[in-house]
Amino acid sequence: MESHVISYLESQRRGAQWELFLRSLAVSLQNWAPSDTLRKLMRDAGVHTGQDLVLPTCETLIDLEAAANEHWTRMGWGFVKIQEQHDCISITHDYAPLEAVFGREAMEWVGSFLEGIYQQWFVFLGAGDGLQVKQVGVSDTGALNYKFGR
Structure with a gap:
């Protein structure tokens, strides 16, 4: 495992105060609404979060990734990790706490939160x-994969 990954993982200490609530909420949401609706809800929540998480001026993808x-x-x-591809920009987000908090079943829709951001x-x-x-998609290691393009 790469040293920056090990350093990151060692720095994380998640409190359990929200996990039970959020996992129960995820189960209830899945029982009340289809996945397409939940994806739209999470994407919308992500857009609002993206408005709150202000970025500085970014001239390059490297600047965007750093910010x-x-x-x-x-x-x-x-x-x-944000990388330019021949037909899009790929976005790979590792170690988001979404699966750990919401559960594997919710990964079908909960990743739309980051999509919105x-x-x-x-x-x-x-x-x-x-x-x-x-x-x-979601990789075998749990990384959330996105593309930005047409």
Whole structure:
């Protein structure tokens, strides 16, 4: 395992005060609404959170990644890698506490929260309506994968 990953994991001490509540809430939400509705709800919550987590001026993807990781480190929400691809920008978010708190079953929809945050940040940086952040999967290690593009 890479040293920055080990350092990050050692720095995290999660309190249990919200875990029971949030896991129970996730189960209730899944019982009350279909996954598509929950994805929209979480994306909307993410957009609002992205408005609250203000970014500095970012000239490059490296600047954006550094600014995002400042927020994530402060909050204990893992870290992100943002890379330009030939047809999109890939966003890989490692060690977000979503699965640990909401449970594996909720990963179908709860990752839309980060989708909304990243979308709002790209809008803040000047992205037009034609460019969207979309979750494209969860890796075997639990990393949430997104792409930003058309």
